[in-house]
Amino acid sequence: MALFLLIMLIILLVVGFPMFMVMLLPTVSAMPIYLSNAPLFVLVQRTIAGISPFPLVAVPLFIFAADIMVKGEMAKRLTDLAEALVGHLPGGLAHTTTLSCMIFGAVSGSTQAAVAAIGTTMHPWLIKHGYHQSFATALIINASDVAQLIPPSIFMIVFGVISGASVAALFMAGLVPGILLGLSFMAYSWFYARKYKIPRMKRASRGEIWKAIKRASGPLGFVVIIIGGIYSGFFSPTEASGVAVAYALVLEVCFYRSIKVGEIxxxxxxxxxxxxxxxxLIGGATAFIWLLTIARIPYMAAQFIASVNPSPLGLLFIINGIFFIALM
Structure with missing residues (x-):
């Protein structure tokens, strides 16, 4: 039966079904085998239970805060600051894109918002200044993914709820890898610019840098308040999401006046x-995991790994291999 579930999952993925149906259809098909007497509404209950935990309230609120920033001026101010700091280096415009995505990720926690806010501005600029279209597109998409590591990360909130891990601990664990990943993108951009002789941009004066810092003080204060508040224990990640919405609304509506009340x-x-x-997707994944547990598939997988008896490093390779195949 486990093989049937795997084959059905792969077929649905290849055919192109929506992801939530890829998880729910095998679950519905296998229920009569494992739970022959259970009514179908049990599946509905399990699906709803997956989206009921209180910490998930942070997800729509952080997304709302990110969309407010995309609609307003905060993203533009962060991009101007990044350009003033690193724009003069070889590959400066690519560095600006990467640093903007990193800062915006630290502000919003949303990959989609980073792509929308930074990509729409930087993609035409990158192409205009000599970067290949494929490089510009790949850089924006991958640099925006850094938002999944740098707190407050929506991905880590969801993972923490599903796995039972501490969201604050996940935030702390993702900060350094996120920064290192962003720096690796910048290093590659430096070599790319040197190889293809991309013209360097003008170095910003001290006055221009100071002006950019002052203009971006509001969005940067966002990072200090949200991340500092979580790490200091002043408020939880869920409470931080509400603070994020309030802070974004006050900045964009009252101070920058870039959003009208009627647009909210x-x-x-x-x-x-x-x-x-x-x-x-979370609900469908919860129902699918519930069925896998009833089918004892995690237990069988654990027995198989125990029989192989891999080293700690080998176990890490196996787990990463499973994730790599599952996320292809």
Whole structure:
């Protein structure tokens, strides 16, 4: 039966079914075998239970805060600061893109928001200044993924809820790898710019750097308040998401005046569509995991690994191999 579930999962993925259906259809198909007397509404209960934990409240709120920033001026101010700091280096525009995505990830925690906010501005600039279109696209997409590591990360909130791990501990664990990953992108961009002789940008003066810092003080204060508040224990990641929304609204509506009050419901609707897609995936994954547990598949996998008796490093390779195949 485990083989049947795996084959069905692969077929649905190859055919191109939506991801939540890829997880729910095998679950529905296997229920009569493992739970012949259970009514179908048990599956509905399990799906809803997956999106019920209180910490998941942080997901729609962080997405809402990120969409407010995309609609307003905060993303532009962060990009201007990154350009003033690293724009003069070889590959400066690529460095600006990477650093902007890293800072925006630390502000919003959303990969999609980073792509929308930074990508729409930087992609045409990268191409205009001599970068190949494929490089520009790949850089923006991959640099935006750094937001999954740098706190507050929506991905880590979801993982923490599903796995039972501490969200604050996950945030601390992701900070250094996120910074190192961003620096690796910048190192590659430096070699790329040297190889293809990309023209360097003008070095910003001290006055221009100071002006960019002052203009970005609001978004940078966001990082200090949210991350500092979580790490100091002043508020939880869930409470931090509410603070993020309030802070973003105050900045964009009251100080920058880049968003009108009448535009807020439209931004909220966009956020609702995004987090609705995330929640249906979480619900489907929860139901699928529940069925795998009943089918004793995790137990059988653990027995197989124990019989192989790999070294700690070998076990790490096996786990990463499973993740690599599952996420292809």
């Amino acid at each position: 419901p439209r931004v909220a609707l966009t956020s609702g569509i995004t987090h609705g897609m995330i929640f249906i």
